Amino acid sequence: SQTIHQWPATLVQPVGSPLSLECTVEGTSNPNLYWYRQAAGRGLQLLFYSVGIGQISSEVPQNLSASRPQDRQFILSSKKLLLSDSGFYLCASERNNEQFFGPGTRLTVL
Amino acid sequence: KNEVEQSPQNLTAQEGEFITINCSYSVGISALHWLQQHPGGGIVSLFMLSSGKKKHGRLIATINIQEKHSSLHITASHPRDSAVYICAAMFQGAQKLVFGQGTRLTINP
Numbered sequence: 001s002q003t004i005h006q007w008p009a010t011l012v013q014p015v016g017s018p019l020s021l022e023c024t025v026e027g028t029s030n031p032n033l034y035w036y037r038q039a040a041g042r043g044l045q046l047l048f049y050s051v052g053i054g055q056i057s058s059e060v061p062q063n064l065s066a067s068r069p070q071d072r073q074f075i076l077s078s079k080k081l082l083l084s085d086s087g088f089y090l091c092a093s094e095r096n097n098e099q100f101f102g103p104g105t106r107l108t109v110l
Numbered sequence: 111k112n113e114v115e116q117s118p119q120n121l122t123a124q125e126g127e128f129i130t131i132n133c134s135y136s137v138g139i140s141a142l143h144w145l146q147q148h149p150g151g152g153i154v155s156l157f158m159l160s161s162g163k164k165k166h167g168r169l170i171a172t173i174n175i176q177e178k179h180s181s182l183h184i185t186a187s188h189p190r191d192s193a194v195y196i197c198a199a200m201f202q203g204a205q206k207l208v209f210g211q212g213t214r215l216t217i218n219p
Contacts, residue, residue: 097160101152
């Protein structure tokens with residue numbers, strides 16, 4: 001069984017500040033990795049996914065970026081946060097059709 | 111086009127009632143997932159189905175491949191079952207899930 005670690009759990013950042021959210025996966029190798037965002041009262045929006053090291057697909061053009069420096073590490077970044085970046089960020093892993101979700105990071109941009 | 115439709119969007123029931131949430135999808139899938147999201151935000155994968163039926167405790171998930179339809183049932187519902195239930199499909203040849211809109215379930219004591 002896979003375990004996904006995300007940190008931090010909550011984050012309050014000023015507008016214009018940088019962001020780095022990290023996700024690591026245990027219990028599998030070569031998973032597909034995903035970053036989702038959920039705005040308050042809304043559904044999950046896929047931001048990025050990765051099928052391997054260094055391979056990133058972007059779903060929504062925005063001021064966020066993602067990187068996968070290692071097989072089981074997925075990082076979500078921004079150089080300058082916007083108010084609209086506030087939300088709940090979830091990292092997920094998929095391998096052989098099994099889906100696992102991390103605990104999420106609740107980001108508030110003020 | 112790969113689409114997933116869930117119904118109902120909101121469901122309120124009394125403790126003990128039998129609950130059914132429905133999910134329809136547009137084309138062939140490799141897997142269909144039922145997820146549960148509690149108010150704190152964390153998501154738990156309940157079931158992954160490609161055919162037939164699965165049961166875990168009071169939860170039952172079924173899928174009819176020919177009709178492109180899946181259902182999630184909860185027997186003897188309890189207030190702690192209150193959550194948002196999400197159907198998500200991995201379509202054949204795709205590498206990402208397509209999510210339904212979610213069903214907000216509230217079980218009153």
